[in-house]
Amino acid sequence: MTRFFLLAASTIALAGCATVEAAPIAAAPAAVTGEDQPAPDTMRWLYGSGEAAGASIQTWRQLADYTIAVSRQRSAPRSVPLGLPDAAGGIGTPSCVAEDGTAKPFAAVFDVDETVLLNTGYEYWQALTGKGFDPDEWKQWADEGAGIAPPVPGAVTGLRRLREAGITVIFNTNRNSDTAAGTVAALEAAGAGPAVHLETLYLRGDDDMGSRKDGRRAMIAETYCVIAMAGDNLGDFADVFNADESAIAARRAMVARGEYAQLWGNGWFLMPNPVYGGWQHGSVGEVFPPATRWKPTPGAAPAIMERQ
């Protein structure tokens, strides 16, 4: 039963923030600060739960099984869609044949943060202080995190299996180019390396497209046949998904239906990260469209039950 008390407390706390002006001061919870304050549920789940560990282990297993199987197919290799619209406006799948007619070597392309590395150090600091994202602090963390940031559960085994199968592992991250040395060090300390800037590591600033990754994906595809991609954000697969992050229902429908939906677990692999991301928009009314809503009837018969 304890879990429902905690669920209630955290939900009420959130609501209390939104309506704090109307709440009587006497109802405010006792001040708890520092390491004794409750962690946000998003961080409890991602960094603390066995559930998140199980989810990432299974996805790294799925990714390695899929990618190794594709690399061994006798049919002509075909790139996974890299999110670059082709001439007909569909999903972009670059050629796996080089200009000299030879087959490009196989590669798998990975985001870094919350896909390969868990940024526990930086998120601890955010949870401790309640500070929002701070680019100066984030750069420091990107430079200094080696040996603190653990691998995402399953990543070390998954990356080792890919490399043993002859598949090149390439990282494509929105950490800045000037953190390349720190990022390489963090990947290697976590057992996820090696990584070499502009060979197997691409960062924000390596081209002039900012945080958009389609350009870097195109650079990688000039040399490699990319047969799998993984990330925690839709932008890790195609920039088009993040063109309007505030269009909640449309953004979800775009990847849950039609040709893109066929790619999940089948070339594209999503590592769950409820702590931050491009999905972090939406009011109650936007997240729950009218057809999904319900309200209880007051005074119905009492019940004792849980859900889990």
Next chain:
Amino acid sequence: MTRFFLLAASTIALAGCATVEAAPIAAAPAAVTGEDQPAPDTMRWLYGSGEAAGASIQTWRQLADYTIAVSRQRSAPRSVPLGLPDAAGGIGTPSCVAEDGTAKPFAAVFDVDETVLLNTGYEYWQALTGKGFDPDEWKQWADEGAGIAPPVPGAVTGLRRLREAGITVIFNTNRNSDTAAGTVAALEAAGAGPAVHLETLYLRGDDDMGSRKDGRRAMIAETYCVIAMAGDNLGDFADVFNADESAIAARRAMVARGEYAQLWGNGWFLMPNPVYGGWQHGSVGEVFPPATRWKPTPGAAPAIMERQ
């Protein structure tokens, strides 16, 4: 850049709750209520994001691929561990041979809430009101949710593939036994049915073990050879994981290492749900053990960067 503002706002709001007594009233955010208030990040991710849709679609694909492949193996069938410790204290794997020497039929066992059905109606009500879990309201929702609760993305296709392959689909939920009719109706309206109470649907109260599911798993295993299980909570796999939900690091380590870790994506399938669950415990200090922590050095060189 918008996303960092929102990240900052929600993190500060959480911190503001924990330390509201010390915060000056003038710093309180403007009151926003009803459907215009920001949805909690946990719900934005699970119910609104394309990321969550991708994650569940890939896991339902993985589950169906795995289970159908196992059902077609020529070797003697073997149950997936059902979390019941065997005589040696290890993982329990009931026999797949019936007392009369015949092979038990194959089954896959599923939790319902946030594994097969999304409880958007009830969670909308929680988000709208800020109320915590209320067993009376939850029973009403369990009775009335048919036609409102959508399927988890990927579930309808996954369940259809299993049934077409001759594998019996069984639901094992902690909804109460007296909601059986409403739960059957909700499953069928979402395209996840059929379900028949005490044949292919087991609920809390069907035995005397309360929310613990090992007993119901044992009942199912008397008749079926269970070759896959899926859920959003570790208790959907083995009661032992939830014996001490407050032991954050130990609970995660138990499933991320050793024999249990080998089961993720390999008989056990985890549907990510950061909205509620047995993992919903832990202070900042418990979620981030000392070795994972970091603090910035004040006054370092400024940077402009994102992460995604």
